[in-house]
Amino acid sequence: MHTLGATLVAVSPGAVEIALVPGPAVSQQHGFVHAGAVSAIADSAAGYAALTLMPPGAGVLTAEFKINLMAPAAGARILARGRVIKAGRTLTLAQAEVFSQGSEGGERLIALLTATLMAVQGREGVGD
């Protein structure tokens, strides 16, 4: 997230928001934010949302995700809103909507991600 210049802007049980202010490092040659960066913040928002509902000490791994990219990512800020759809003992389903926000307000849905997250306990390297 640091490499992308993304920041965690809101956290509540089962919901997380991550914002990205587009800069050269995450933009492709025409000024849009690269799809890879959009996917990364969406996946992170879904993953952290899942983590908020897991027991202390648990880590979270993305088992799979799917993203539909509906419009180019432009604008003053890109915001990913993640929320848990269903929390389970082993698997959690979460979704993230990504919006492009203008500098004078207004936002547009540009991507939708669905992710399956796996809770892991006591496995080195994946604690939170």
Add this chain to the structure above:
Amino acid sequence: MHTLGATLVAVSPGAVEIALVPGPAVSQQHGFVHAGAVSAIADSAAGYAALTLMPPGAGVLTAEFKINLMAPAAGARILARGRVIKAGRTLTLAQAEVFSQGSEGGERLIALLTATLMAVQGREGVGD
């Protein structure tokens, strides 16, 4: 791709390989390559593979992709092999397998991506 430190290592009609040598910018706190970086090179390998079969001047947009992450991305090099499954006039289906390669040879499948790519003609900002 530049931000991630990824390089295009092979291109032929319908097939592309992209490699990433893990460094701090793409690694999470425990030394694995971040799932977002794995997804980004996999999506790029699929997208460029699709582009090799499109008419000159066309650009390519990812309409959606799905990735399954089967093992943590560690190793000396991460390699994404993209190939076209079915090239269509409007939509192309491509797949990318991502391998982690050891410093002494040997590789392990760590992720599988399936992507729907859309050919775009004469739309500003999406030419190749």
Add this chain to the structure above:
Amino acid sequence: MHTLGATLVAVSPGAVEIALVPGPAVSQQHGFVHAGAVSAIADSAAGYAALTLMPPGAGVLTAEFKINLMAPAAGARILARGRVIKAGRTLTLAQAEVFSQGSEGGERLIALLTATLMAVQGREGVGD
């Protein structure tokens, strides 16, 4: 839909509901509705929702869909609620939530589908 015993129970612009009363034809050996039948009604609900926003005479094809199955499909009735997330000229993104409903009220989310639908004009065999 006829083979499955499914019926269209609600239609409005951009939203469609399809219900299935479980019977032997769609149940597996233990009495749950087969995942294939759940997917079929979810895909149909998403597809018809997309069709409601397309121009007269257009047909709709599912280019791809993804479904997460969170719980076994049991209950007095299985209901799929489809709605359009983003309608586009060529591609439409729609989602369907599938609920299992008890005989005395109450419902539980059992599946979530996201689909990319393609509008087709004047192609034989895919009109609405």
Add this chain to the structure above:
Amino acid sequence: MHTLGATLVAVSPGAVEIALVPGPAVSQQHGFVHAGAVSAIADSAAGYAALTLMPPGAGVLTAEFKINLMAPAAGARILARGRVIKAGRTLTLAQAEVFSQGSEGGERLIALLTATLMAVQGREGVGD
């Protein structure tokens, strides 16, 4: 599978084939096999392929699947070839390719499915 008229035509460790001879029950109004039936046999081929590598007594549940439908399902026979990509203790990743076969030979890839399957032990209703 019985409702659809599908049959298991080949089974080996990690690979399964399921065939469907199109009839009125699985065809939509224009003679193509319904996408729901294509998905059902593809999901079953992936699921049974996963089951062949699981311990005796285990059952298999589809946690999620994604399918890309590339061409209408017509022809004398529809064949789904499922195979395991990666077998894990908890989750197995499998893929199925679906072909439409002509009455005089020749086949065409019409769909590609990727599924995450979950092994379940001793849970009533999901044994094999």
